[in-house]
Amino acid sequence: MATVTLKLRLYTNHGCPWAHRAHIALSELNVPFEEEIIDLKVPRTAEYLQVNPRGLVPSLRVDDQIITESAVVSAFLADAFPSHLVPASSDPNGPLTRARIAFFVDTYMSKVNGSLFPLIKATTDEERSPLIQKTVDAVVKELEPLLANAGPFFDGSDKLTLAEVLTGSFVIRLWTWPKYGLVPQSIIDELSVKAPNFSRWAEAVAKHPSVNGIFDEEGTARATKQRLAK
Numbered sequence: 001m002a003t004v005t006l007k008l009r010l011y012t013n014h015g016c017p018w019a020h021r022a023h024i025a026l027s028e029l030n031v032p033f034e035e036e037i038i039d040l041k042v043p044r045t046a047e048y049l050q051v052n053p054r055g056l057v058p059s060l061r062v063d064d065q066i067i068t069e070s071a072v073v074s075a076f077l078a079d080a081f082p083s084h085l086v087p088a089s090s091d092p093n094g095p096l097t098r099a100r101i102a103f104f105v106d107t108y109m110s111k112v113n114g115s116l117f118p119l120i121k122a123t124t125d126e127e128r129s130p131l132i133q134k135t136v137d138a139v140v141k142e143l144e145p146l147l148a149n150a151g152p153f154f155d156g157s158d159k160l161t162l163a164e165v166l167t168g169s170f171v172i173r174l175w176t177w178p179k180y181g182l183v184p185q186s187i188i189d190e191l192s193v194k195a196p197n198f199s200r201w202a203e204a205v206a207k208h209p210s211v212n213g214i215f216d217e218e219g220t221a222r223a224t225k226q227r228l229a230k
């Protein structure tokens with residue numbers, strides 16, 4: 001693909017963890033793009049519904065075509081601009097590495113991330129306790145072995161990969177929100193003992209400029225608290 005000629009416009013909202021995925025990819029790829037912030041507090045305009053009839057962010061305009069769904073947008077960017085994020089499927093190690101990354105992301109999203117928002121919503125220790133346990137157990141069982149060779153990123157990489165592009169926005173919320181009382185600090189403390197590979201990886205992910213670049217840690221925590229209070 002003639003990547004250099006693509007004109008990109010990202011429809012986004014910096015508070016959205018799904019849109020955040022596209023920002024991580026674009027930052028790592030260092031490709032120029034235009035940005036249009038979509039106000040999610042008001043109904044979508046007719047104009048935006050033409051871009052994405054589901055009314056969700058992110059959407060990516062590529063020349064005159066629209067791509068929606070954060071995983072699809074991120075995979076498109078990684079394929080269109082070959083880089084350290086993921087090998088091409090035609091590379092000798094491509095199919096296997098891509099399958100391993102896909103499995104890691106699927107595991108993170110299906111086994112671990114599902115507890116994040118219930119945990120944030122929990123109001124009593126009785127509600128919180130089983131969710132903490134469930135999250136820690138899932139990390140120890142499912143993710144810890146997959147991060148045994150993290151370096152500090154997935155599969156021995158010293159740079160972000162597509163695995164971090166697709167999970168980083170959720171990792172940074174888990175890792176930084178204890179400061180704001182949204183996630184219990186005990187979960188991080190327990191993970192540092194029981195899942196050291198995961199903890200080192202999560203720390204490196206949360207500290208990475210492509211992950212924390214557009215993330216307003218305090219602002220998103222405040223907005224999340226306000227949404228919960230409603």
Ligand SMILES: N[C@@H](CCC(=O)N[C@@H](CS)C(=O)NCC(=O)O)C(=O)O
Pocket residue numbers: 015016017018019040055056057058068069070071
């Ligand atoms: N599956 C979608 C989820 C995107 C999504 O849920 N975006 C939220 C913001 S975080 C949104 O646009 N919500 C609009 C609304 O609920 O009105 C993706 O991965 O892109």
